Amino acid sequence: MTQGPSCHIVVIGAGSTGAAIAHDLALRGLRVTVIERAGVASGTTGHNQGQLHSGARYAVSDPVAARECVIENRILRRIMPQSLELNGGLFVGWTEEHFSYRSNFLEACARCEIPARELPVPEALRLEPSLNPRIHTAVEIPDGVFDPYRICLSFLASARSRGAEVLTFTEVVGLNPPRGEVSVIFRQTRKKMTIGADLIVNAAGPWAGRVAALAGAKVEVEASAGVLATVDERVCNKVLNILCPPADGDIVVPLRMSSILGTTSWTVANPDDISIPEGHLDQIFRVAQGLVPGIRRYPLRGVMTAARPLMVQSGTGGRSASRGFACYDHAGEGVPGLMSIVGGKTTTARAMAEMLSDRVCEKLGIRAECRTQDVPLLPHRLGVVR
Amino acid sequence: MKRGTLLRIHRAAGWADFRVEVRGGAYVLEALEEAWRQDPTLLFRHSCHHGSCGTCGMRINGRERLACLTPIAVIGDPGRPIRLEPLRNLPLIGDLLVDLSPLAQGIETTNLPLTRMVGDGDGDGTPVFPFVRFENCIECGLCLSACPIAGHDPRYLGPALLAAAGRIVQEPRASDPGSALAQVDREHGVWRCHAAFDCTEVCPTGVDPAGLILGLRGRLLAHARKGKAR
Numbered sequence A: 001m002t003q004g005p006s007c008h009i010v011v012i013g014a015g016s017t018g019a020a021i022a023h024d025l026a027l028r029g030l031r032v033t034v035i036e037r038a039g040v041a042s043g044t045t046g047h048n049q050g051q052l053h054s055g056a057r058y059a060v061s062d063p064v065a066a067r068e069c070v071i072e073n074r075i076l077r078r079i080m081p082q083s084l085e086l087n088g089g090l091f092v093g094w095t096e097e098h099f100s101y102r103s104n105f106l107e108a109c110a111r112c113e114i115p116a117r118e119l120p121v122p123e124a125l126r127l128e129p130s131l132n133p134r135i136h137t138a139v140e141i142p143d144g145v146f147d148p149y150r151i152c153l154s155f156l157a158s159a160r161s162r163g164a165e166v167l168t169f170t171e172v173v174g175l176n177p178p179r180g181e182v183s184v185i186f187r188q189t190r191k192k193m194t195i196g197a198d199l200i201v202n203a204a205g206p207w208a209g210r211v212a213a214l215a216g217a218k219v220e221v222e223a224s225a226g227v228l229a230t231v232d233e234r235v236c237n238k239v240l241n242i243l244c245p246p247a248d249g250d251i252v253v254p255l256r257m258s259s260i261l262g263t264t265s266w267t268v269a270n271p272d273d274i275s276i277p278e279g280h281l282d283q284i285f286r287v288a289q290g291l292v293p294g295i296r297r298y299p300l301r302g303v304m305t306a307a308r309p310l311m312v313q314s315g316t317g318g319r320s321a322s323r324g325f326a327c328y329d330h331a332g333e334g335v336p337g338l339m340s341i342v343g344g345k346t347t348t349a350r351a352m353a354e355m356l357s358d359r360v361c362e363k364l365g366i367r368a369e370c371r372t373q374d375v376p377l378l379p380h381r382l383g384v385v386r
Numbered sequence B: 001m002k003r004g005t006l007l008r009i010h011r012a013a014g015w016a017d018f019r020v021e022v023r024g025g026a027y028v029l030e031a032l033e034e035a036w037r038q039d040p041t042l043l044f045r046h047s048c049h050h051g052s053c054g055t056c057g058m059r060i061n062g063r064e065r066l067a068c069l070t071p072i073a074v075i076g077d078p079g080r081p082i083r084l085e086p087l088r089n090l091p092l093i094g095d096l097l098v099d100l101s102p103l104a105q106g107i108e109t110t111n112l113p114l115t116r117m118v119g120d121g122d123g124d125g126t127p128v129f130p131f132v133r134f135e136n137c138i139e140c141g142l143c144l145s146a147c148p149i150a151g152h153d154p155r156y157l158g159p160a161l162l163a164a165a166g167r168i169v170q171e172p173r174a175s176d177p178g179s180a181l182a183q184v185d186r187e188h189g190v191w192r193c194h195a196a197f198d199c200t201e202v203c204p205t206g207v208d209p210a211g212l213i214l215g216l217r218g219r220l221l222a223h224a225r226k227g228k229a230r
Helices: A016-027 A063-079 A096-111 A121-127 A148-161 A205-214 A280-291 A346-364 B028-038 B101-108 B142-146 B159-170 B177-184 B198-202 B209-229
Strands: A008-012 A031-035 A089-093 A137-141 A144-146 A165-167 A170-176 A181-186 A192-196 A199-202 A221-231 A239-242 A251-255 A258-262 A300-311 A325-329 A338-343 B002-011 B014-023 B057-060 B063-066 B082-085 B092-094 B115-118 B131-134
Touching: A008 A016, A016 A031, A016 A148, A016 A346, A031 A148, A063 A096, A063 A144, A063 A346, A089 A096, A096 A137, A121 A137, A144 A148, A144 A251, A148 A165, A148 A346, A170 A205, A199 A205, A199 A346, A205 A221, A205 A300, A205 A338, A221 A280, A239 A280, A258 A280, A300 A338, A325 A346, A338 A346, B002 B028, B014 B028, B028 B082, B057 B142, B063 B142, B063 B198, B101 B159, B142 B159, B142 B198, B159 B177, B159 B209, B177 B209, B198 B209
Parallel strands: A008 A031, A008 A199, A031 A165, A089 A239, A199 A338, B002 B082
Antiparallel strands: A089 A137, A170 A181, A181 A192, A221 A258, A221 A300, A239 A251, A251 A258, A325 A338, B002 B014, B057 B063, B057 B082, B115 B131
16 A cells, blocks of 8 residues: 655646646645746746647657657546547648658558548548648648646646645745755745655756756756747637648647647747747748638737757757657755656646656655546646635 | 837835836737846736636736737837736735636536537538537636626626526536526626626627626526416
């Protein structure tokens, strides 16, 4: 049986990774406190295109991430069906270059066990009348759409129902993992407090390096920024992707009554201060216009930018970097009591949480199986915290 | 090209001015983030930056708006500060930060699902296959803040909750429209609304709470008439 309840884990960050970890650990019977310096999903997760990946986008370039996506896609459909717009997705092509990518793409999808089915062009145009009428290829894949903020709330609602505490607007100002101490400041009252932890988990996304540094530990994470633009019209129901290797602005995601276009990719030094480079909005619209020729007719609704926390591997960066994830135990560098997790995507947040929570339990000698694959999440509204 | 903007923010100690530089075409939320970089004690909520999460609601120059959807160029008079105040009728935490959990819990009592089915004949375009999409309501609280009744009747169920019940009656899905009607058929429910329509006016996603409330009243009156006729 678990000795879980005696162990207290402090999770830093209430994005999709931190929220999923809180849910996983609470479900295994551990005591969890989540600390977030602003509101839930106020960082990378919130500023998210909302694409529930089928994995097809990464099938050719990053098959490991592609496989993770298609597996997690199925699991999320099971545990949070009410929180997803499940209308599928299309990869469409209209140039010769797109056509030459086609067989490569279909073979890669098959290798990654991603269900991909070619649709006759007239059928695709009937389903999505705003699509470029000159397309020669349309492949249907099981993409979907999620509401990033509300995914986090659902994970947190479930964690809280099992005793987890979520402290928002609470900033970590000091870390002493060997002694199990997390020093925080409550932003509202400016009061300081030290929270005791048996283990500290750093799930701060692109800020993970900064958090680790508070403990004298090192996390290498590349902050890869992207710009997204939203128009005031639902131009499609399926997620529309261009049949080409991942590139700037090649996806249109319908969400509620609007559509999100994006994204771009460049490395930034400070994820707190990302200014939108000249030309990025134009670039996004120029590419999206290929998919949906009428896209410029609709009023611009909003513009956003955030940094993806990419795993650093030598020789890669930005677009070509893996969307995979990794966790680190800092005991190896002389800082026991601290683990970090970087990389990944909101689609794979549950899997990231499973991997990290397995490591946490192993480290603490707790025998508890992961159950997040099967336990349905609670409604997001129960996860709204002060 | 960066432009200077003056934000006048309502804080615990009174009004505080922030002079910030933002890109042309920037939204109020971007200016607010710039102010936060100057003063990290500033409290406000934000997540999606495109009017989907519903967390950055506030009063901008006296009117309820989402900061992420309000372009500075549209709201700002050159040379005059943009006034930012927290939403009303929700517990104030500090600065522009209010507690949205009472609102969320209220809406949850209606059991409104997050998603709706849309089929043929919805809206102006006719989709060729039934599809699922998220409900319009983003649970931001703008309607509750703008409502003149909610301001002086704390027991009033409020426009967001009533609109959620209205959506269940329109499209019941697995829920019971009878219990949604029973929930709102009371003095501090649909009958308390004075049809000021401020809720509908400030809603950033076209929910039309006032219209839904009037629709619920119509349904309840029709039920009552049927009951009498019997």
